[in-house]
Amino acid sequence: xxxxxxxxxMPAAMAVAAGLVGSIAVMRRMALASDALSHVAxxxxxxxxxxxxxxxxxxxxxxxxxxxxxxxxxxRTRIPTEAVIGVxxxxxxxxxxxxxxxxxxxxxxxxAPSRVGAAExxxxxxxxxxxxxxxxxxxxxxVIALVSPDLARTCGIGVQRLDLLFLLAFALTxxxxxxxxxxxxxGSLVIIPAATSMRVARGLGSMQWIAxxxxxxxxxxxxxxxxxxxxxxxxxxxxxxATVFFASLLIRGVWMDEAARxxxxxxxxxx
Numbered sequence: 001x002x003x004x005x006x007x008x009x010m011p012a013a014m015a016v017a018a019g020l021v022g023s024i025a026v027m028r029r030m031a032l033a034s035d036a037l038s039h040v041a042x043x044x045x046x047x048x049x050x051x052x053x054x055x056x057x058x059x060x061x062x063x064x065x066x067x068x069x070x071x072x073x074x075x076r077t078r079i080p081t082e083a084v085i086g087v088x089x090x091x092x093x094x095x096x097x098x099x100x101x102x103x104x105x106x107x108x109x110x111x112a113p114s115r116v117g118a119a120e121x122x123x124x125x126x127x128x129x130x131x132x133x134x135x136x137x138x139x140x141x142x143v144i145a146l147v148s149p150d151l152a153r154t155c156g157i158g159v160q161r162l163d164l165l166f167l168l169a170f171a172l173t174x175x176x177x178x179x180x181x182x183x184x185x186x187g188s189l190v191i192i193p194a195a196t197s198m199r200v201a202r203g204l205g206s207m208q209w210i211a212x213x214x215x216x217x218x219x220x221x222x223x224x225x226x227x228x229x230x231x232x233x234x235x236x237x238x239x240x241x242a243t244v245f246f247a248s249l250l251i252r253g254v255w256m257d258e259a260a261r262x263x264x265x266x267x268x269x270x271x
Contacts, residue, residue: 007185008223010121013128014176015219019212020135020195021173022144023204036089037167038174038187040066042096045178056120063171066092071164096183100262101244111182111234113223124176131169131176135208142166143204160231180219181234189215192241199248214244 041059041077048058066088073084135142145152152159170190177186193214194207201207222237229236 007121008220010124010176011180011223012216013125014173014180015174015215016212017128017131017135017173018134018186018190019171019193019197019215020208021082021166021170021189022133022192022215023208024139024196025170025190026194026198027029027143028146029205034065035068036085036187037063037066037170038190039089039096039183040092041174041178043092044181046096046099056178057185060175063175064168067122067164067167071160074163076162078226079175085267092240094234110185110232111178111180113180113233127172128176131173134165134169138162138165139204139208151179180223181237185238187235189219189241192238192245193218196241196245196248199245200251204206214241218244234248 023133041063042058043210044058044062045055046058047062048055051058070084070088073079077084141152141157141162144155145157145162149159173190174186177189180186181189193211196214197207197210201210218237218241221240222233225240226233226236
């Protein structure tokens with residue numbers, strides 16, 4: 001059964017936020033770290049299920065706490081972000097696996113879309129708008145801090161504070177997708193569209209909007225297609241996004257081959 005238009009509003013807003021956040025994450029070389037960070041939600045989701053609370057609130061709480069821990073450890077120990085996230089990810093996955101089991105664990109890992117209430121939809125769309133506004137307003141500062149932290153400090157940019165806000169924006173984006181894609185797959189929606197757009201875009205602006213378009217098309221396409229083929233929504237969404245990625249590799253490869261042959265053809269043409 002095809003979901004009504006109202007139920008597509010929250011995943012659509014989530015997809016836009018994922019495309020924008022993912023573009024920055026890929027530029028910061030946080031692809032694998034970003035995917036691992038999404039797994040930090042598992043203990044919170046599992047604990048919320050045990051206590052009969054809303055799993056999304058439990059996942060968000062775990063993500064916020066994990067993000068604050070990553071930021072604190074990185075700033076105090078100077079250990080790379082990827083290494084810190086890797087340690088916390090491993091601990092979160094182990095604790096979450098012990099707290100949840102059976103179908104509940106599968107739903108937490110891969111998502112279990114269900115009818116979204118009006119309050120949850122409004123809160124989700126508002127949170128996505130918050131992430132979108134932050135990324136768009138902080139885009140220049142994020143790029144400057146990426147290129148040269150020292151230059152960013154000279155310009156009056158609080159690099160550590162900016163890093164924390166970006167990690168929190170990422171955590172909030174992941175929390176928005178827990179219902180639809182689950183702990184394991186939400187990180188993929190953040191990274192795959194951004195990695196695809198990086199292949200074809202010519203600047204950060206176009207890269208972000210291409211990533212948004214791919215994330216949005218994959219999410220809506222998966223939500224519409226999954227019920228028709230009797231498959232889970234999350235895996236279908238990520239399969240569509242990954243298919244677009246591999247298609248971009250093929251198209252880009254063909255275009256580069258043609259560009260390489262062009263000088264040869266010009267040289268062979270009589271003057």
